[in-house]
Amino acid sequence: MVKQRKYVVKKYFQGVPKRDDFEVVETELPPITNGEILVKAEWLSVDPYQRAYNTRNPVPYDQFGYQVAVVLESKDPRYPEGSRIVSHRGWCDHSIINANDSSSPMNRIYKLPDLKGLPNSLGIGTVGMPGATAYFGLLELCQPKEGETVVVTGAAGAVGSIVGQIAKIKGCKVIGFAGSDDKIEWLEKELGFDKAFNYKTVDIVKALKEAAPQGVDCYFDNVGGEISSSIISLMNTYGRVAVCGSISAYNDATWPKATILQPSLVFKELKVEGFLVPRWISRWGEAFADLVKWSKSGQLKSREHVTEGFDNVYDAFIGMLAGDNTGKAVVKV
Amino acid sequence: MVKQRKYVVKKYFQGVPKRDDFEVVETELPPITNGEILVKAEWLSVDPYQRAYNTRNPVPYDQFGYQVAVVLESKDPRYPEGSRIVSHRGWCDHSIINANDSSSPMNRIYKLPDLKGLPNSLGIGTVGMPGATAYFGLLELCQPKEGETVVVTGAAGAVGSIVGQIAKIKGCKVIGFAGSDDKIEWLEKELGFDKAFNYKTVDIVKALKEAAPQGVDCYFDNVGGEISSSIISLMNTYGRVAVCGSISAYNDATWPKATILQPSLVFKELKVEGFLVPRWISRWGEAFADLVKWSKSGQLKSREHVTEGFDNVYDAFIGMLAGDNTGKAVVKV
Numbered sequence: 001m002v003k004q005r006k007y008v009v010k011k012y013f014q015g016v017p018k019r020d021d022f023e024v025v026e027t028e029l030p031p032i033t034n035g036e037i038l039v040k041a042e043w044l045s046v047d048p049y050q051r052a053y054n055t056r057n058p059v060p061y062d063q064f065g066y067q068v069a070v071v072l073e074s075k076d077p078r079y080p081e082g083s084r085i086v087s088h089r090g091w092c093d094h095s096i097i098n099a100n101d102s103s104s105p106m107n108r109i110y111k112l113p114d115l116k117g118l119p120n121s122l123g124i125g126t127v128g129m130p131g132a133t134a135y136f137g138l139l140e141l142c143q144p145k146e147g148e149t150v151v152v153t154g155a156a157g158a159v160g161s162i163v164g165q166i167a168k169i170k171g172c173k174v175i176g177f178a179g180s181d182d183k184i185e186w187l188e189k190e191l192g193f194d195k196a197f198n199y200k201t202v203d204i205v206k207a208l209k210e211a212a213p214q215g216v217d218c219y220f221d222n223v224g225g226e227i228s229s230s231i232i233s234l235m236n237t238y239g240r241v242a243v244c245g246s247i248s249a250y251n252d253a254t255w256p257k258a259t260i261l262q263p264s265l266v267f268k269e270l271k272v273e274g275f276l277v278p279r280w281i282s283r284w285g286e287a288f289a290d291l292v293k294w295s296k297s298g299q300l301k302s303r304e305h306v307t308e309g310f311d312n313v314y315d316a317f318i319g320m321l322a323g324d325n326t327g328k329a330v331v332k333v
Numbered sequence: 334m335v336k337q338r339k340y341v342v343k344k345y346f347q348g349v350p351k352r353d354d355f356e357v358v359e360t361e362l363p364p365i366t367n368g369e370i371l372v373k374a375e376w377l378s379v380d381p382y383q384r385a386y387n388t389r390n391p392v393p394y395d396q397f398g399y400q401v402a403v404v405l406e407s408k409d410p411r412y413p414e415g416s417r418i419v420s421h422r423g424w425c426d427h428s429i430i431n432a433n434d435s436s437s438p439m440n441r442i443y444k445l446p447d448l449k450g451l452p453n454s455l456g457i458g459t460v461g462m463p464g465a466t467a468y469f470g471l472l473e474l475c476q477p478k479e480g481e482t483v484v485v486t487g488a489a490g491a492v493g494s495i496v497g498q499i500a501k502i503k504g505c506k507v508i509g510f511a512g513s514d515d516k517i518e519w520l521e522k523e524l525g526f527d528k529a530f531n532y533k534t535v536d537i538v539k540a541l542k543e544a545a546p547q548g549v550d551c552y553f554d555n556v557g558g559e560i561s562s563s564i565i566s567l568m569n570t571y572g573r574v575a576v577c578g579s580i581s582a583y584n585d586a587t588w589p590k591a592t593i594l595q596p597s598l599v600f601k602e603l604k605v606e607g608f609l610v611p612r613w614i615s616r617w618g619e620a621f622a623d624l625v626k627w628s629k630s631g632q633l634k635s636r637e638h639v640t641e642g643f644d645n646v647y648d649a650f651i652g653m654l655a656g657d658n659t660g661k662a663v664v665k666v
Contacts, residue, residue: 256593
């Protein structure tokens, strides 16, 4: 018999999620039957959207969140014992999955992409949902052209750090905003951002006017709020904004107010588009192939903020929401 | 000798434009030379953008604003004496124009479209810039499909009233917001809006949830501000917003704050696009042909709020900014 442990949300969050909003539930798993596989999680993902969906769009956490898992037992020949998969089974150590059962999107799994020697944990990071988010959000919605100026907020996070590097690969000038001087140093010195700012200590408009006197063509928005209003006010005609998240507001009970965007949108004829990356699910393979290629060639660097142990998922989650991570926050089970 | 009278802005506006921010300047016009025409304005347009461009994007008023004019003398065979043109010569009674001189976009003129017996004043309204604005903003950016729900603010204005009627022609359910009970009655009883609300006296979210329990697919935003945040929060996945203006904020010294849009944009994957109608200048003829056709067939009704006399342009402008007009605000010279 295999025991399953999973985090279950007992209470929907108010403000910063509390430790006792969660409960770890233990279940004995039955033997697998035909078509099923038994998997053991090796890497769990903690991501900002997991905060956002709770409260306003309640989703039980035990079926929500990406993980890299190894197949322990298999009655599905497509996923043999010892192979690795990426699933959406959340903060759960062992699971039984029937990939043929399409009654829930939570049964959707895919084989860990061929990482060509890169660490498996990238399957929930650079070569996973966050990488696909950066790739499609930037390339499909912002459509950056060589020589254009791209701004990204949450620049030192899992998605933002990839966005900036892809924009550099595409020949753009890249400016990032992040929340600590260490992050700024990492962005400028290691990732090759043209300029990065600590949004907590600079005057956003002044800093950006100096760094981008030619204006901003593309903005990848991870944070929402006033900083986004400021950046959008400095955009050039026909500028494009991809809205990926609003982490600045996720712990608020009601969405906050910020300077309205409409005048900039009209007079600069801007396009602002929000997205969820499953929109391009049929094309994730394209993104992964490029992301692996760039990672192997050294053009794309990944950093992980690793929390050890299934018991520490809560701390990893809260730390990520507070911005403790540089790069992708993951939990090693 | 022909005298020209034109309104010139002496001081850039602060708050509501004041009468003595303007001066009427008289000039003697010289005889026309080869390639020129002398025109006399018959209908002048007062539009919200004329407030917006001032202060933040100063443009002298004597070269800003549409008019329908009759050709008094012509040394350009394309525009014979007695024919009518639409120009961008602003609040000016007589002008000399050289349509071959492309050094300023203000010399760009076109023949009054064939209105098939409709009043000439429509050349600055339904079959002019406001009509093209409604047509392309709605059809190109919102792309409403039959059966979808379209919301428009500033619904009783020059643009909004056309937007709602085009949406009806396209088979949509149409909900409008305007600023008086008389306007609401006009929208529902005469223009065939499915529902209209006085935004000053209703709870926007409650009213819209009741009127559109199926959610909002398209939103044509003329006003910006908190009402737009409320409407956008009720949109369906892949909803489209065309941002045409922000009249709610034009008299403010700094743009106001309103509830942030980003969470709705992300979780509903909305697209919000601002525009200026010259983007489609090469296609205005398409719009005009449809707008004339629909007007002749009775599917599209136009109402005008007419101010008489060149001396009353200021009052017409201020009245329009305050929402006194139902339909298009025009000045009969």
